[in-house]
Amino acid sequence: MMKPRHLLDRLFILSLWIAALIVITILAAIILYLFSKGSSFISLDFILDRPQGSPLGSAGGVMPAIMGTIWLVLLALLAAGFPALFTAIYLNEYGSQRKSSRIMNILLQSMASVPSIITGLFIYALCVVRLGWGISLLAGSMALALMIFPVLVVSIREALRSVDSQTRLAAAALGVSKTYSLRRIILPQAIPGILAAFLLAMGYAAGATAPIMVTAAAIVAPAPQSLFQPVMALPYHLYILFNEHVSMQQAYATALVLLILLLSINALALYLRSWQERKQAG
Amino acid sequence: MKDVVIELKNFNSRYGKQEVLQNISLTFPHQTITAIIGPSGCGKTTLLRSINRSAELESGYSCTGDILLSGASMFNMNAYSVRRQVGMVFQTPVALPLSIRQNVLFAPRYYGLRQRALQDDLVENCLRKVALWEEVKDRLHKPASQLSGGQKQRLAIARVLAVKPRVLLLDEPCSSLDPASTERVEETIRGLAAELCIVIVTHNLAQARRLANETAFMLNGQLIETGPTENIFSSPKHEKTRDFVTGLFG
Amino acid sequence: MQVLKFKSDKVDTFLGSLFLVTAWASVLLLAALLLFLLLESWPLWSRVGVLSFISGQVWLPLSAVPQIGIAPMLVSTLWVAAGALVLAAPLGLACAAFLAEFAPAPLTAVMRPVLNLLTGIPSVVYGFLGAAVLVRFFEVSFDLPSGESLFAASLVLAIMVLPFIVANSEIALRSVLNDYRHTSLALGVSRPYYVMRILIPAARKGIIASMVLAFGRAAGETMAVLMMAGNTMFMPGSWFNQGEPLPALIALELGSASPGSLHYQALFAAGLVLLVLVILVNILLSSFLLPKGNEVKPF
Numbered sequence: 025m026m027k028p029r030h031l032l033d034r035l036f037i038l039s040l041w042i043a044a045l046i047v048i049t050i051l052a053a054i055i056l057y058l059f060s061k062g063s064s065f066i067s068l069d070f071i072l073d074r075p076q077g078s079p080l081g082s083a084g085g086v087m088p089a090i091m092g093t094i095w096l097v098l099l100a101l102l103a104a105g106f107p108a109l110f111t112a113i114y115l116n117e118y119g120s121q122r123k124s125s126r127i128m129n130i131l132l133q134s135m136a137s138v139p140s141i142i143t144g145l146f147i148y149a150l151c152v153v154r155l156g157w158g159i160s161l162l163a164g165s166m167a168l169a170l171m172i173f174p175v176l177v178v179s180i181r182e183a184l185r186s187v188d189s190q191t192r193l194a195a196a197a198l199g200v201s202k203t204y205s206l207r208r209i210i211l212p213q214a215i216p217g218i219l220a221a222f223l224l225a226m227g228y229a230a231g232a233t234a235p236i237m238v239t240a241a242a243i244v245a246p247a248p249q250s251l252f253q254p255v256m257a258l259p260y261h262l263y264i265l266f267n268e269h270v271s272m273q274q275a276y277a278t279a280l281v282l283l284i285l286l287l288s289i290n291a292l293a294l295y296l297r298s299w300q301e302r303k304q305a306g
Numbered sequence: 307m308k309d310v311v312i313e314l315k316n317f318n319s320r321y322g323k324q325e326v327l328q329n330i331s332l333t334f335p336h337q338t339i340t341a342i343i344g345p346s347g348c349g350k351t352t353l354l355r356s357i358n359r360s361a362e363l364e365s366g367y368s369c370t371g372d373i374l375l376s377g378a379s380m381f382n383m384n385a386y387s388v389r390r391q392v393g394m395v396f397q398t399p400v401a402l403p404l405s406i407r408q409n410v411l412f413a414p415r416y417y418g419l420r421q422r423a424l425q426d427d428l429v430e431n432c433l434r435k436v437a438l439w440e441e442v443k444d445r446l447h448k449p450a451s452q453l454s455g456g457q458k459q460r461l462a463i464a465r466v467l468a469v470k471p472r473v474l475l476l477d478e479p480c481s482s483l484d485p486a487s488t489e490r491v492e493e494t495i496r497g498l499a500a501e502l503c504i505v506i507v508t509h510n511l512a513q514a515r516r517l518a519n520e521t522a523f524m525l526n527g528q529l530i531e532t533g534p535t536e537n538i539f540s541s542p543k544h545e546k547t548r549d550f551v552t553g554l555f556g
Numbered sequence: 557m558q559v560l561k562f563k564s565d566k567v568d569t570f571l572g573s574l575f576l577v578t579a580w581a582s583v584l585l586l587a588a589l590l591l592f593l594l595l596e597s598w599p600l601w602s603r604v605g606v607l608s609f610i611s612g613q614v615w616l617p618l619s620a621v622p623q624i625g626i627a628p629m630l631v632s633t634l635w636v637a638a639g640a641l642v643l644a645a646p647l648g649l650a651c652a653a654f655l656a657e658f659a660p661a662p663l664t665a666v667m668r669p670v671l672n673l674l675t676g677i678p679s680v681v682y683g684f685l686g687a688a689v690l691v692r693f694f695e696v697s698f699d700l701p702s703g704e705s706l707f708a709a710s711l712v713l714a715i716m717v718l719p720f721i722v723a724n725s726e727i728a729l730r731s732v733l734n735d736y737r738h739t740s741l742a743l744g745v746s747r748p749y750y751v752m753r754i755l756i757p758a759a760r761k762g763i764i765a766s767m768v769l770a771f772g773r774a775a776g777e778t779m780a781v782l783m784m785a786g787n788t789m790f791m792p793g794s795w796f797n798q799g800e801p802l803p804a805l806i807a808l809e810l811g812s813a814s815p816g817s818l819h820y821q822a823l824f825a826a827g828l829v830l831l832v833l834v835i836l837v838n839i840l841l842s843s844f845l846l847p848k849g850n851e852v853k854p855f
Contacts, residue, residue, distance in 0.1 A: 036748035043650030110578035131583045139776025141803040145827045146589045153815045194400040198413040199390030201568040231678025234778035259680040290676035
């Protein structure tokens with residue numbers, strides 16, 4: 025007589041449910057905890073004011089840090105955007121059949137796995153020391169650009185890839201050139217996905233601390249006025265507030281501002297991406 | 307005898323190590339519909355895609371032998387211009403993600419058609435040829451994705467006609483359509499035979515018989531027999547052809 | 557009616573080569589990065605030697621008789637990352653199997669985007685919360701002078717890499733042919749049996765790849781370990797000792813090392829070791845585990 029494994033099966037399914045619950049609980053707890061601790065300290069003044077008090081930062085707000093982060097991220101996108109777009113187009117539309125693109129893929133994956141502190145180290149040696157830019161906004165945005173480049177390439181390529189290959193073939197069979205069908209058909213189709221890629225990269229850059237810590241960040245600085253001066257940045261400000269025991273309240277509030285900023289950018293990106301997927305499917 | 311538009315000479319092709327077409331020699335005359343029949347996997351589609359030079363877009367494809375387009379080797383020509391002159395319609399109807407009008411104008415605009423009046427003429431002309439004009443003339447600016455499968459397929463033919471091809475290749479154009487749409491597409495094809503060289507791949511023997519003047523039978527990458535359609539179906543020379551057209555295998 | 561001109565598309569050729577050149581130039585930045593780290597650390601390698609640099613137990617680059625070894629930091633790095641993987645792997649795989657095979661559709665529809673969203677939380681926030689909550693908790697409940705430890709850092713890293721493990725493992729599980737499921741279930745076996753015997757073994761390459769990627773990510777992570785591992789330069793004897801992983805060492809000391817000094821060179825050498833470690837892991841990964849043409853996973 026064969027014995028059914030009902031008990032074992034039930035235990036198995038139960039343990040999976042528990043695992044999923046644990047994961048969701050941990051992650052939900054993190055967000056809820058931050059909201060409960062931070063929300064009471066957040067006010068319009070906190071966002072718009074500059075750091076005050078003694079030690080500096082124990083009162084006042086985070087405006088210069090927000091501005092610094094915005095500038096860092098925008099400059100990084102500016103530097104990495106076009107190269108990433110071109111690389112993704114090359115990989116998906118031109119190189120996908122060549123052996124060399126396999127090598128490029130491996131390089132790209134290795135690039136994506138370079139720890140962000142190493143990116144910082146490289147830019148520190150190259151830009152801060154050798155080129156003499158000093159600890160500066162420009163150096164920091166270069167470090168971030170290098171960090172987001174592979175992520176951008178991969179997600180832009182994903183957006184291009186989701187364009188139906190039948191469409192691509194039908195266009196090519198009409199005898200039009202690659203760039204023409206790229207411009208008329210493929211890029212317009214992929215635009216939501218490409219936008220999502222840029223947003224995701226923005227979020228990734230805005231939250232990164234290690235690379236700017238060694239290339240751009242200052243404990244206190246005004247809102248950015250020059251490319252060659254150090255700037256404040258939200259994630260680094262959070263690190264300083266906590267690590268130098270400036271103020272726990274301010275730290276919680278800063279963490280929450282950062283979290284809200286990044287979660288909204290990410291949510292928008294995910295929405296755009298799913299929108300494109302639905303459009304493609306329909 | 308009508309002019310020969312396409313001529314294959316000892317043509318072989320392969321994907322990687324796999325031989326797909328072996329030593330095919332075949333001609334396609336002007337103003338004639340030629341049907342290519344054969345069991346699935348016999349290389350019919352690869353043959354079509356080789357003639358349009360879009361097989362080269364896939365990895366691992368290579369070929370030997372020659373294909374002449376109006377007497378000149380097409381491998382000495384620019385691949386884009388070959389594809390323009392040898393239009394191809396695929397099995398699954400594909401509407402480019404543009405409006406109906408822009409679908410037709412997609413390739414002509416690339417080849418420099420800018421004047422509005424000429425564009426309007428071309429769109430109407432091509433859509434009339436595929437009997438789609440009456441159905442869509444009020445919604446030319448609507449996305450082509452809203453069309454039905456049969457309409458999309460006729461739009462695909464119109465899109466090819468818009469660049470004045472000399473040859474029209476059709477790869478099982480009706481296999482995903484219902485009988486009513488199939489009939490309309492067949493009518494369209496028959497009408498176009500007056501001005502084009504048409505090659506249609508089909509696994510539907512009745513369709514080949516209805517449409518084609520000439521029929522070629524392929525098996526395992528080889529051309530077995532070719533001749534006027536009636537001869538192929540009623541008095542085939544090869545045993546394998548007879549087995550196939552009488553439905554013994556396939 | 558009209559003339560169709562043949563286009564000799566110069567623009568097309570130009571753009572094609574522009575894409576090609578940009579792609580290679582950008583990707584080869586990686587080589588520049590490696591070269592630069594090598595260049596900046598060069599004098600040190602000849603002075604100290606690779607083996608004694610890696611196995612040296614003492615890091616005193618500024619003393620009169622400098623001693624430079626990164627063994628404690630290297631061990632801390634490996635320990636923290638492996639620990640994070642040990643904690644996260646079973647949970648992540650179970651969660652992925654749940655999502656791929658057992659979760660009710662509405663729950664999947666919520667969980668997947670939420671997990672995706674959470675990958676956007678920056679490491680400094682995790683590090684901050686870990687240090688403010690977890691470390692304090694260890695101090696109070698176990699009556700420790702300091703709650704910072706490799707274990708605490710592993711715990712936070714585990715939470716950080718969980719969403720990535722779940723997402724990538726789920727992709728691997730979903731890419732297994734549906735036919736297997738139909739065939740298996742038609743034989744009358746239960747779903748859990750099918751999952752254990754067919755699904756997970758069939759997806760094992762992708763699953764292992766997701767784990768290896770998570771390991772690399774944990775090994776290179778800076779902020780969380782900087783804030784939680786304790787930053788002491790002794791060889792860690794257990795998971796519950798303190799330590800200073802390589803990224804933390806670089807982040808803490810780079811600002812104070814004067815360019816060109818032995819200290820500066822040593823930090824670049826440490827960076828090179830970390831980079832080579834992570835890249836080796838990746839190259840192994842792409843040559844053995846990922847099927848050809850598999851896309852790059854950014855995280």
